[in-house]
Amino acid sequence: MxxxxxxxxxxxxxxxxxxxxxxxxxxxxxxxxxxxxxxxxxxxxxxxxxxxxxxxxxxxxxxxxxxxxxxxxxxxxxxxxxxxxxxxxxxxxxxxxxxxxxxxxxxxxxxxxxxxxxxxxxxxxxxxxxxxxxxxxxxxxxxxxxxxxxxxxxxxxxxxxLLDSVSSELCGADFREQFRLEKEKILIGLLPGSRREEVRRILPIMLEVKRSLEQLLEAQFVLIVFPGVNSEVRAMLGKHATNMTIVENRTHEAIKHSDILLCTSGTVTLEALILGTPMLILYKVSFLSWLIGRLLVKIPCIGLVNIIAGKEIAREFVQFAAKPSKIVDASVRLLNTRATVEDELRSVRGKLGERxxxxxxxxxxxxxxxxxx
CATH class of the missing domain: 3.40.50.2000 (Glycogen Phosphorylase B;)
Known part of the structure; x- marks a missing residue:
């Protein structure tokens, strides 16, 4: 054979x-x-x-x-x-x-x-x-x-x-009910990545953003965790674990039912695109990696959703720009313009081809x- x-x-x-x-x-x-x-x-x-x-x-x-x-x-x-x-x-x-x-x-x-x-x-x-x-x-x-x-x-x-594995139809309508999340309350998704290096650099920023948003909004939070980084995430949470639901193995449902998503760059931006969830993209690496990237990367955006769209429809916070205060302001603006961004995502989704x-x-x-x- x-x-x-x-x-x-x-x-x-x-x-x-x-x-x-x-x-x-x-x-x-x-x-x-x-x-x-x-x-x-x-x-x-x-x-x-x-x-x-x-x-x-x-x-x-x-x-x-x-x-x-x-x-x-x-x-x-x-x-x-x-x-x-x-x-x-x-x-x-x-x-x-x-x-x-x-x-x-x-x-x-x-x-x-x-x-x-x-x-x-x-x-x-x-x-x-x-x-x-x-x-x-x-x-x-x-x-x-x-x-x-x-x-x-x-x-x-x-x-x-991803068109074959990610679908709104596969996301249960009772997700919020199952996790005891209020139906009418804003739900903000946090996805710090699937790799240890990502989580160590991105999660602390997201937790600072969460703390600030809690003072500005009546919101609830869902932290989307991948199995390979579960222990790292839980060790880093500490006092930030309050008012936050941790979800594992239900990534697509958590993204779909979030009003907005804070995520890393890469495949997850396409998952959010397919599911129609407006997002902000956070990216932070070591200084040496960032320096090399500045010399080698030839495109203005790093998020695949933006590359496919040909413009920035998901705001990007890269390296030194990934400041909690800026991300907080952008999160509030995104919540206020969510319907417009959802329309843009639907338009870009068609460029991915067929299943x-x-x-x-x-x-x-x-x-x-x-x-x-």
């Missing part, structure tokens, strides 16, 4: 990998191996290296992960040498995965890249590596195909995979398997 090697280095990639594997199983008889997490394992992938804890925020933070990244690279390279898989599928995580693509090409193994590297934002030098080592690029953002077609890269746009991203991506992967058989 054919073998396919799949590499995902972050929770979002693990999620997309699991969905892709399930769709591929409907189309072709193959065995799946790779780097991933629980979602890929549950879908039937033999996990050669667990990606838990490999995700990083910023540029300098990667140094703390170097030993594990080398281990993962050696493990996957050894598998390619010994088992000679028919195909390598890479999911996001470009710093690691483009090196893996080079290793695969050196062994004449075809490469499909699902969730294209965001070289349009930074890392333009990676275009050459993509041209050289990637046989098929699967894009999930609407403007990416036009960008990559300027170069000799085969691309397919499949829509964003069925994993299904369409599976067709592309299957076609590649057929060509290389």
């Amino acid at each position: 054919k073998k396919v090697l799949i590499s995902a280095g972050e929770p979002s990639g693990d999620l997309h990998g699991g969905s892709l594997i399930r769709e591929l199983k409907k189309l072709v008889e193959v065995e799946f191996y790779g780097m991933g997490g629980d979602r890929m394992r549950e879908a039937g992938c033999h996990i050669l290296y667990d990606c838990s804890g490999l995700s990083v925020v910023g540029f300098s933070e990667i140094f703390s992960k170097l030993r594990r990244l080398r281990e993962a690279s050696r493990t996957l390279n050894r598998f390619m040498l010994e088992e000679k898989p028919s195909l390598v599928v890479l999911i996001d995580y470009p710093g690691f995965n483009l090196r893996l693509a080079r290793m695969a090409k050196a062994k004449s193994i075809p490469v499909v890249y699902y969730v294209a590297p965001q070289v349009w934002a930074w890392g333009n030098w990676r275009i050459r590596a993509i041209e050289k080592y990637v046989d098929e690029l699967i894009c999930i953002l609407p403007f990416e195909t036009d960008f990559y077609r300027r170069y000799s890269v085969r691309t397919t746009f499949v829509g964003h995979p 069925g991203a994993a299904k369409k991506a599976a067709v592309v992967v299957t076609q590649m398997l057929t060509r290389c058989s």
